Amino acid sequence: MTAATRKSESGYVAPVALQSRVAWFAVRKELGPRPRLALSVLSFALPLLLWCAVSYIPWLWHPMMEITDPGDVEYFRAGQLVERETFEREAQAVVEGAGKLPTGNPANPIYLPAPHQVAAAMYTAFTDPPQRRSEKWLHESLGSSIQVIFWGFVLSSLIGVPLGILCGTYDFFSRLWEPFVEFFRYLPAPAFGALAVAILGIHQAPKIAIVFIGTFFQQVLVVSNTTRKLDPALLEAAQTLGAQRLSLLFRVVIPGIVTDLYRDMRILLGWAWTYLIVAELIGTSSGITWFITQQARYKNFDNVFAAILIIGVIGITTDMVLAWLGRRIFPWQRGTASA
Amino acid sequence: MQHLNLPSYLEQSDDVRDRFARMKQRPVVLEVKNLSKEFESRGGSVTALHDINFKTRQREFICVIGPSGCGKSTLIRILAGLETPTAGEMLLDGRPVSGPGPDRGMVFQGYTLFPWRTVRQNVMFGLEVAGRSRAHAEEEARHWIDLVGLSKFEKAYPHQLSGGMKQRVAIARALANQPRILLMDEPFGALDAQTRARMQAYLMEIWQNIDITVLFITHDLDEAIYLADRIVVLKAHPGEISEVIEVPVPQPRQPDQFLSPEFLATKLRLEQLIHPPVADEEANDDALNMMRMVPKGSAVESVF
Numbered sequence: 001m002t003a004a005t006r007k008s009e010s011g012y013v014a015p016v017a018l019q020s021r022v023a024w025f026a027v028r029k030e031l032g033p034r035p036r037l038a039l040s041v042l043s044f045a046l047p048l049l050l051w052c053a054v055s056y057i058p059w060l061w062h063p064m065m066e067i068t069d070p071g072d073v074e075y076f077r078a079g080q081l082v083e084r085e086t087f088e089r090e091a092q093a094v095v096e097g098a099g100k101l102p103t104g105n106p107a108n109p110i111y112l113p114a115p116h117q118v119a120a121a122m123y124t125a126f127t128d129p130p131q132r133r134s135e136k137w138l139h140e141s142l143g144s145s146i147q148v149i150f151w152g153f154v155l156s157s158l159i160g161v162p163l164g165i166l167c168g169t170y171d172f173f174s175r176l177w178e179p180f181v182e183f184f185r186y187l188p189a190p191a192f193g194a195l196a197v198a199i200l201g202i203h204q205a206p207k208i209a210i211v212f213i214g215t216f217f218q219q220v221l222v223v224s225n226t227t228r229k230l231d232p233a234l235l236e237a238a239q240t241l242g243a244q245r246l247s248l249l250f251r252v253v254i255p256g257i258v259t260d261l262y263r264d265m266r267i268l269l270g271w272a273w274t275y276l277i278v279a280e281l282i283g284t285s286s287g288i289t290w291f292i293t294q295q296a297r298y299k300n301f302d303n304v305f306a307a308i309l310i311i312g313v314i315g316i317t318t319d320m321v322l323a324w325l326g327r328r329i330f331p332w333q334r335g336t337a338s339a
Numbered sequence: 340m341q342h343l344n345l346p347s348y349l350e351q352s353d354d355v356r357d358r359f360a361r362m363k364q365r366p367v368v369l370e371v372k373n374l375s376k377e378f379e380s381r382g383g384s385v386t387a388l389h390d391i392n393f394k395t396r397q398r399e400f401i402c403v404i405g406p407s408g409c410g411k412s413t414l415i416r417i418l419a420g421l422e423t424p425t426a427g428e429m430l431l432d433g434r435p436v437s438g439p440g441p442d443r444g445m446v447f448q449g450y451t452l453f454p455w456r457t458v459r460q461n462v463m464f465g466l467e468v469a470g471r472s473r474a475h476a477e478e479e480a481r482h483w484i485d486l487v488g489l490s491k492f493e494k495a496y497p498h499q500l501s502g503g504m505k506q507r508v509a510i511a512r513a514l515a516n517q518p519r520i521l522l523m524d525e526p527f528g529a530l531d532a533q534t535r536a537r538m539q540a541y542l543m544e545i546w547q548n549i550d551i552t553v554l555f556i557t558h559d560l561d562e563a564i565y566l567a568d569r570i571v572v573l574k575a576h577p578g579e580i581s582e583v584i585e586v587p588v589p590q591p592r593q594p595d596q597f598l599s600p601e602f603l604a605t606k607l608r609l610e611q612l613i614h615p616p617v618a619d620e621e622a623n624d625d626a627l628n629m630m631r632m633v634p635k636g637s638a639v640e641s642v643f
Contacts, residue, residue, distance in 0.1 A: 237451035240419050241465035241516060242441030251468065255455045332455050332496040 048115065055114035062106035072099030081107055113302040121302035122309065131298075138291060138307060142314070145276055145287035148204060152211025152279070153272045157265065160219035167220065168227020169253050181220045189214035189275055193282035202283035210282065214275030215268055222264050230256045259330045266322050273315060346600055348608040351587045359585055362568065365396040367433070368552045369418070369520050374427035376413055376578075386577035387413045391427070393571055393583060395520065400546055400553045402567035404560065406613050410578030411556045415524045418554065419445045431519055441465055444513030448525040450505040452497040458484060458508050459493040465516040483511040487541070503534040507541065514545070520552045527562070536594070539565060543592060560609045564602055565592055572612045581612055 022035050031039070054061050065087040070076035073090045082090075087104060094101055108114075113121075125138040136144075166173040189210050196206035230253060238252045280289035288307055295303040327333065351359070374391040377384045387410040395401050403411050416422045418429060420439035428435050431442060452461050459480050466476035484493055487507040497505055506526055513521055527535040539562060546553055557563050563570050567586050574581040587601040596602050633640065 231451075233447060233449055233451045234453060236419075236421050236439075237445070237447060238453075238464070238468075239421065239439035240441075240443065240445035240522075241512065242468045243464075247468050251464070252453070256453070258455070330455070332498065 052115055054112070055108065058106045062108055064107045064109055065104035066107035067102060067104040069103045071102035072097070073102045076102050081110060110299055111301050113305055117302040118305040118309065121300075122306040125303060125306055135294060136291065138303075138310070141286075141288045141291035141307075142310065144204075145280065145289070146314075148207045148211060148279060148287060149269075149272050149276050151204075152208045152275070153215055153269060155208070156212045156215040156219055156272075160216045161223055161261070164220045164223025165227050165249075165254065165257070167224035168230075168257075169249060174224060178221070178224065181217050185217040185221065190278040190282075193278070197283045204286075206283050207276075207279040207286070210279035211272050211275045214279075215272050218271065219264075219268055222268065223261065226260045226264055227253065227257050229260065259326070259333045262322075262326050262330070266319055266326075269318065269322075270315065273311065343600075343603065345604040345607060348584065348587060348601070348604040350601075350604075351585065352589060352601075355585075355587055355589055358590065359568075362396055362399060365398070367394045368397050368399075368431065369395040369554070370430040370433075371418070372428050372430065374414075374417065374429065375425050376410065376417060376422070377425045388417075388424075389577040389579050391578070391580060393580065395552055395554060398546075398550060398552055400555065400566055400568045401571060402555045402557055402563040402569075403571045403573065404557055404563045404609065404613065405573030405578070406575050407558070408578075409573040409575040411558075411573055412524060413578070414573075415445075415522050415554065415556050418520075419443055419522050421445075441469065441516040442519050444516055444518035444521045446506070446509050446513050446521065446523045446526045448528045450497070450502070450509055452505055452508055452512070454497050457494050457496055458489060458500070461497070461508055462512045462515050464512060469516070479515055480511075483515045484508075486514075486545070487511045501534075502530050503538055506530070506538060510542070510545070514549065514551065518551070520554060523553065523555045525556050525558065528557070528559075535562070540594075542566065547591065560606055560613070561597065563609070564588060564605045565597065570605075570609070572609065574612070584608065 022032065023029065024031070024035070030036075063084055064081045065084050067076050067078055067080045067082065067087075070078060070080075071091075072094050076082070076090070082104075084106070087102070091101055130137060163173070163177060167178055168174070192213055193206070193210060196209040200206040200209055234256055235248060235252055238248055243251060276287070277289050280287045285293065288311060292304050292307050295301075295307070371391055371393050374388060375386070376388040377386050391414065393401075403414060405411050413422065417424050420437060420443065423437070430436070436442070453464065456464065459477070462480040462483050463476045466479055467473075471479070481490075481493070484490055487510060489504060489507055489511070492500060492504065497508070500508065509526070510521075527538050530538060542553075543566065545551075553566075555563075555566060557566075564586055565588075568590075570584045570586060571580055572582045572584060573579065584605065586605055588596050588599060588605065589601075
C-alpha cells in the first residue's frame with residue numbers, strides 16, 4: 001500500500017514523517033518502512049551474531065579442547081576433542097611426571113559447528129559427491145521430501161478444503177462430520193505409521209499418508225472456522241439481490257473467504273513440514289530426515305546444520321513467494337477490513 | 340420550539356392536499372397486514388412488533404421512524420425476507436411474498452459491498468444471478484453506475500471508496516435489479532453530516548426520476564421530514580404504529596425548507612411522539628449522580 005492511498009483512506013498522516021525521532025515502542029502503532037526493514041534484518045542478524053560470538057570468541061563457552069600436540073599424554077591424538085577438565089587433569093599429571101605438556105585450543109562440542117563450516121557444507125553439499133556410495137546428494141534427499149509434502153498436502157487439500165467449506169456453510173455437514181474430525185484430530189499422525197506401512201508398503205505412499213493424516217483433520221476444522229467468519233451481512237445482501245442456495249455458495253461464500261483460505265493454506269503448509277520429519281522415519285527412511293540422521297551418525301554436523309537451514313530457507317521462500325502471489329491474485333485484499 | 344407560532348402539522352396547503360389525494364389513486368405496491376414478530380428469549384417471548392398495518396403506493400417515499408428498540412430494523416428485515424414474521428403477511432403488488440428476493444432491493448447501513456468485486460462487478464451481481472448475459476449485465480451496470488455518478492470508479496474496489504461512494508454503489512446495485520420497492524435501513528447513519536446531506540439530495544433526485552417506491556428507516560427526524568411523503572412513527576414495547584403522518588412540506592423538497600413552518604410543525608409533532616414528556620420518577624432513575632467538583636474561588640467558577 002502506498003503512502004498516498006493510506007493517507008486518503010484514513011485522512012491521517014503518520015506522525016513518523018513529522019517527528020525526527022522514531023517512537024520505537026508506541027503501543028499498536030506501525031513503524032515506518034525504514035525501521036521496519038532494519039528490525040527485519042536484525043531479526044536474522046541477532047541469532048547469527050550470537051552463533052558467531054559463541055563460535056569465534058575463545059573465552060565464550062568452548063567447553064572442549066582440540067588437541068594440537070598430544071605431548072606425553074598417551075591417549076591424546078592431534079585433532080582430538082577432549083573435555084577441558086580432562087585436558088587440565090592430564091596436563092597436571094604430566095607436569096607432576098615432568099613430561100611434555102600437551103597443547104590445544106579451546107573448542108566447541110562437535111555438534112556445534114561454526115557458521116563458516118556450515119556455509120561451506122551448504123556449498124559442498126551441492127558440488128561434492130557424497131562420501132559414501134549408499135548416500136544421496138542433498139538435493140536428491142530434498143527432492144524426495146518435497147514430493148512427499150507436495151502430494152500429502154495436495155491430496156489433503158483436495159478433500160479437506162471442500163469439506164471444510166461445506167461444514168462452515170451448512171450446519172448439516174458441520175454436525176455430521178465435525179465431531180468425528182474433532183476426535184480424529186487428537187490421534188497423533190505418527191501413531192498410524194505402522195498401519196500405513198502395512199497397508200501402503202514401505203516406500204513413499206505411507207509417508208504421504210502420514211502427512212495427509214497430519215494435515216487433513218486440522219485443515220477441515222481451520223477451513224470450516226474461516227468459512228464461518230464470513231460476514232453474514234454479505235450473505236443477506238446477496239439474498240436481497242436474488243442469490244439462492246448454490247449461487248450463494250459459489251458467488252458469495254467461496255469468493256468471500258478465498259483470501260483467508262489462502263492464508264490458512266500457507267500456515268497449514270508449515271505444519272505439513274513438521275509431519276514430514278516423522279513420516280520419513282517410517283518404512284525405509286528417506287528424504288531429508290534420512291540425510292540428517294545419516295550425517296549425524298558420521299558426526300558431520302556441519303551437513304546436519306546445512307540441511308536444517310535449507311529446510312528453513314525453503315519454507316520461508318515458499319511462504320514469501322505465496323504471499324507475493326497472493327497479493328497478485330487478490331488485488332482487493334489490501335484494506336479489506338475497511339470495506 | 341413551542342415559542343414559535345406554528346401551524347398544526349395536519350394543516351396542508353391546497354397543492355399538498357391535492358397531491359396526497361392523487362397519490363391515493365395510485366396502485367398499492369406493498370401492503371403490510373397484521374404483521375407481528377415475537378422473539379423467544381430466556382425470560383419468555385418478547386414482542387418486537389405488534390399488529391403492524393400500512394400500505395405503500397407506487398413511487399411513494401415512506402420513512403419509518405421511532406425510538407431505539409421500537410423494532411424498525413426488525414420490520415425492514417421482515418419486509419426484505421431476512422426474518423420471518425410470527426403472524427401476518429405482506430403483499431407485493433397484491434401477491435403474498437416470503438423470503439428474500441430481487442423484487443425487494445435493500446440498502447444496509449453497513450454498505451455490504453462485496454470486497455472482492457469491483458464497483459461494476461458489484462452492480463452486476465444481481466443481474467448475473469438472474470442469469471443475464473455478461474454483455475447485457477455489463478451494459479446495465481454501466482448505466483446504473485453512471486446514474487449515481489461513479490463512472491470514473493467502475494474498476495475500483497470497495498476499499499478504495501469513501502463511505503458516501505460505497506453507499507451510492509450499494510444503491511446502484513439494488514436498483515440494477517429493478518425492484519418494485521427499495522428498502523433502506525438507516526443507509527446514511529454512518530456518514531458525516533455533510534456527506535449525509537449530499538446523499539439525501541442524490542436520493543431525492545434518483546427517486547424523482549425512476550419508477551421506484553422507497554421505504555426508508557431512520558432515527559433522524561430532519562431526514563425523515565425532508566425525504567418522506569409519509570412518515571410511519573413507531574413506538575417501543577411493543578413496537579406498534581403510533582401515527583402515520585402525511586408530511587405537509589411541499590414537493591419537490593429543497594434544503595431551505597428545513598426552517599419552513601410546515602417542516603417545524605411536523606418536527607414538533609414527531610418530537611412529541613418520540614420523546615414524550617417523561618414522568619418525574621422515570622427521569623430521576625436515569626439522572627447523573629452529579630455534585631460540584633470545582634472549588635469555590637477557582638479561576639472559572641461557573642461555566643455561565
